[in-house]
Amino acid sequence: MAEFDISTDFDHLPVIGLAEEYQPSEVHSTHSHRRAQLLYASSGVMSVTVSSANYTIPPQRALWIPANVPHEVSCRGHVSLRTLYFNDELAARVEQESFIVEVSDFLKALILELVRLGTTNSYGKRSQLITELLLGELISMPPAPCTVPLPEDFRLRRVCQHILEDPSNKLTLDDLAAIAGMGRRTFSRLFKVQTGVGVAAWWRQVRLMEALSMLSSGERVTTVALAVGYESPSAFTSVFQKTFGMSPSEYRSSEVIQHTQQ
The missing domain is CATH 1.10.10.60 (Homeodomain-like)
Structure with missing residues (x-):
């Protein structure tokens, strides 16, 4: 199993944001991350398999994946990926199991702004406030019916x-x-x-x-x-x-x- 590491240049940041574009049918074989991950596609649909479940993630939903959890990602079409990686202290405030949530317009705006700020190599008061709002929204959003247990x-x-x-x-x-x-x-x-x-x-x-x-x-x-x-x-x-x-x-x-x- 491969481990996809985020650059250690950003290890000091509580939240790291990443924006990537993926082609149709692109697959990231089973891998894990050292940080908990909020996986979100601003456009396109992903299929994600975690050990106990298969998830379909359209743009109205996001998937929380705890640190070191193996998962595989398949793109159903062109996918604009927006991912946030949280340090252990922040991740401990969220569920320690994978789950999928509805993404409100507010939650989407928070995700996109943290992605924009996420690799600027700084984490100021504004980033902290946005993170607090995002975690509160993430925890309170209802679970989404886009999962099949395996x-x-x-x-x-x-x-x-x-x-x-x-x-x-x-x-x-x-x-x-x-x-x-x-x-x-x-x-x-x-x-x-x-x-x-x-x-x-x-x-x-x-x-x-x-x-x-x-x-x-x-x-x-x-x-x-x-x-x-x-x-x-x-x-x-x-x-x-x-x-x-x-x-x-x-x-x-x-x-x-x-x-x-x-």
Whole structure:
């Protein structure tokens, strides 16, 4: 496992900000950081795998990753990455597990300003105040439904990989059990024990994660619905609205507008 270190030139700073651009399909294989990280894309969608979960991160959300936690990052399209790295003292005030949060306009502004200030080799009173506001906002924001838990059992992981690679496939429960090399009942029971949800609910979340990526890229709702395995746009819209509190077309419009404003 590789460790991506931030330059030691900035070790004295409580918060380090980094802005980078990544190309479509670019992958950062499993690595970790010496500091806790707030991973945010001002545009584009990332897929991040931590040991126990897979996260989809569109621009309305950010992912907290504690220090020294291995993770892999995949870019679904062009990604404008804005990352903050926190020293141990600041990180101790936040959860010690990975979690994903909604990014309000206020939180976004704080992230972008700290990124701008983050590698100026100074950390004054204004930076301190912004950091305090950001940590308070980060802790108080609600968790976002963009996560699928991953099982520990390697046989179940094999099944999950099949679904993650193609959320629209038509494999039956018997097919999935066969891939795992288990009986249907054993497979269903163990899957729920290790992920906390049934196979159908887990698969639905994967489909929605893929839909977020496609909608963020400007794909039409009908195209997305069929591509992720729904029989009709109306069925897809119903599930999407219930999960995210907005219709797919509303989400798509907000993403397209945000991208053109970058």
